[in-house]
Amino acid sequence: MHIDLGIAFAGLIVGVVVGLTGMGGGALMTPVLVIVFGIQPLAAVSSDLVAAVVMKPIGGGIHFRRRTVHTGLVRWLALGSVPGALAGSYVVGHLGGDISDQISIVLGVVLLVAAAAMIVRSYLVRHRPAGPTGPAAAKVAVRRIPTLLVGVVGGAVVGMTSVGSGSLMIVALMVLYPTLSTKELVGTDLVQAIPLVLAAAIGHLLWGDFELGLTGSLLLGSIPGVIIGAQLSSRAPDAIIRPLLAVVLTLSGEKLLNASNTLLGVTVVVAVVVLTTAFVVVRRRTRHAQASDAGEQARVRGR
Numbered sequence: 001m002h003i004d005l006g007i008a009f010a011g012l013i014v015g016v017v018v019g020l021t022g023m024g025g026g027a028l029m030t031p032v033l034v035i036v037f038g039i040q041p042l043a044a045v046s047s048d049l050v051a052a053v054v055m056k057p058i059g060g061g062i063h064f065r066r067r068t069v070h071t072g073l074v075r076w077l078a079l080g081s082v083p084g085a086l087a088g089s090y091v092v093g094h095l096g097g098d099i100s101d102q103i104s105i106v107l108g109v110v111l112l113v114a115a116a117a118m119i120v121r122s123y124l125v126r127h128r129p130a131g132p133t134g135p136a137a138a139k140v141a142v143r144r145i146p147t148l149l150v151g152v153v154g155g156a157v158v159g160m161t162s163v164g165s166g167s168l169m170i171v172a173l174m175v176l177y178p179t180l181s182t183k184e185l186v187g188t189d190l191v192q193a194i195p196l197v198l199a200a201a202i203g204h205l206l207w208g209d210f211e212l213g214l215t216g217s218l219l220l221g222s223i224p225g226v227i228i229g230a231q232l233s234s235r236a237p238d239a240i241i242r243p244l245l246a247v248v249l250t251l252s253g254e255k256l257l258n259a260s261n262t263l264l265g266v267t268v269v270v271a272v273v274v275l276t277t278a279f280v281v282v283r284r285r286t287r288h289a290q291a292s293d294a295g296e297q298a299r300v301r302g303r
Helices: 005-021 025-035 041-065 071-093 099-127 134-139 144-161 168-176 182-207 212-232 238-256 261-302
Strands: none
Touching (some): 025 041, 025 099, 025 144, 025 238, 041 071, 041 182, 071 182, 099 238, 144 168, 238 261
């Protein structure tokens, strides 16, 4: 088995991002393999999915122990996502003609949708009503047919592109279940992704283009990367990280769709303006919060 240190380093960087944000594993790693390292799209998708089988249970297990998983949702999502993932893997493994070009187009579109989904998710998090947490969340009734359909569609997308288990599906769950807490949604999404990614990985082992050395290189970097990112997550400003991740996904999607340099340049300019604005807003809010805390502490001492 040949270990590529460059790919391992890329896995480390992506692992840190995943640990910081909880999203972006397949959405980042697959285009990096295709665009930067010139890996064939089908091999990139196959190896990334097999590597994800090792990564997903880490976060899912933590949430399960903390009882922030809605097991009813997991069951109905898995009922749809497992056959959906197998079907998506079969379809992408049997595409006719120029498979690489077709997968690149599908992957590019999905990355753009994933970037939009991250923006929608940020909006929903800020404007959603408060809901139950922990065991109380299990009382939320499961909408079986819509949840099953989310599983089928999400599973098919993941099976074809390795993207969507942590970005597209969690947004759909937010829309269907607005009263669930963010922790409950993240925990449920991570646990349901375990059978989903496993099914997609099995499909790609059967019909895809799995490469052991490529997968080993990914795991060599991504496992310590996730651990490092998780340790840093409490300090990193989420309002900066998520927009940056959305920008990376947008540029990757445009590149896979053979966008013109003009469009890529416009995207970069817009991204710089948005990220700069976000940084200024976060900095002002932080200073205001610190000033408020200092004032409150002074009043307490004055009493």
